[in-house]
Amino acid sequence: MTRVGRSLAENVAEDILAMITIDKKFAMGDKLPNENELSVDLQVSRTTLREAIRILVAHNVLEIQRGKGTYVKNNRELDEKLGLKELSTFKLNVKDLYEMRLIFEPQSAYYAAKRASDKELERILYYGRREEEQIIKKEDRTEVEQAFHQAIAKATHNEFMNQLMPILYQAIDKGVPLSDANEEMIQNTLRDHRMIMEFLAQRDAEGAQTAMKLHILHAMRGFGFTEE
Numbered sequence: 001m002t003r004v005g006r007s008l009a010e011n012v013a014e015d016i017l018a019m020i021t022i023d024k025k026f027a028m029g030d031k032l033p034n035e036n037e038l039s040v041d042l043q044v045s046r047t048t049l050r051e052a053i054r055i056l057v058a059h060n061v062l063e064i065q066r067g068k069g070t071y072v073k074n075n076r077e078l079d080e081k082l083g084l085k086e087l088s089t090f091k092l093n094v095k096d097l098y099e100m101r102l103i104f105e106p107q108s109a110y111y112a113a114k115r116a117s118d119k120e121l122e123r124i125l126y127y128g129r130r131e132e133e134q135i136i137k138k139e140d141r142t143e144v145e146q147a148f149h150q151a152i153a154k155a156t157h158n159e160f161m162n163q164l165m166p167i168l169y170q171a172i173d174k175g176v177p178l179s180d181a182n183e184e185m186i187q188n189t190l191r192d193h194r195m196i197m198e199f200l201a202q203r204d205a206e207g208a209q210t211a212m213k214l215h216i217l218h219a220m221r222g223f224g225f226t227e228e
Contacts, residue, residue: 009051012044015119016052017061020072022123022150032062032070095225097171102216104164105149108156110209113200116155121200124151128197135190142176148193152200175219185222192218 016032019025032038032053039049053070056062063073116124127148134141146169153161153168179185192215199207 007051008044009048009055011117012042012048012052013055013059015042016056018120018123018151018154020061022147022154024147026072028072028074030072031068032072034069094171094174094223095220097167097174098216098220098223098225100164101168101171102213102220104161105152105168105216106209106213108153108158108161109196109200109212110205111158111161112152112155113203113205113208115157116200116203120151120155121203124148124155124200125197127151128193131193132190135186140176142173145172145176175223179219179222182222185219188218188222189215 020027026032033041035046035049039046042049044052053062053064057064060073060075062070064070112120112124127144131141131144131148134144149168149172150162150165153165156162179189192211195211196208196215199211
């Protein structure tokens with residue numbers, strides 16, 4: 001499934017952007033793999049790849065250095081658009097942050113189930129499985145949980161939802177260490193994430209929405225927050 005109303009090159013450009021901003025495969029200043037390697041990895045023709053790269057160059061994400069290759073541009077605005085940079089630096093407390101998640105993320109899961117491309121869905125499930133492994137191994141899962149939720153937001157194809165992620169990251173950053181100290185919350189997280197992943201895999205939008213809402217409510221109750 002590809003994103004409706006977009007060309008193949010535009011979808012490939014989105015995939016490359018996700019590799020930079022979600023997968024963290026390439027950092028600012030990194031050189032992309034050569035054309036042959038990247039076209040095989042993305043399973044597209046070199047012509048389509050070139051067009052996708054042109055799109056990202058036009059959007060100030062990549063730059064082509066003649067005789068050297070294609071590089072990720074040093075553009076710190078990738079995650080700081082729409083003036084939300086300042087908002088994301090507010091010292092919000094955990095309860096407020098989780099209320100923000102409760103407002104936005106269930107609907108995010110709903111639209112992701114409906115709109116995700118096959119590749120986007122594969123990315124969501126990949127990070128969900130990685131997080132489950134890290135929980136079981138009692139490893140720090142902050143970064144992979146951020147990637148899981150960012151991948152869901154990306155799959156909504158709603159640009160404003162993507163711009164809210166720096167704020168929602170604060171809830172994840174603050175919540176993970178607190179929840180890891182509570183065995184009941186850890187087990188709830190495992191069950192809830194599996195449920196979210198199952199509904200997304202089935203493209204059951206209502207189920208994914210409900211599962212995400214329960215996940216956040218379980219966390220809020222685990223922290224002792226009331227829903228008033």
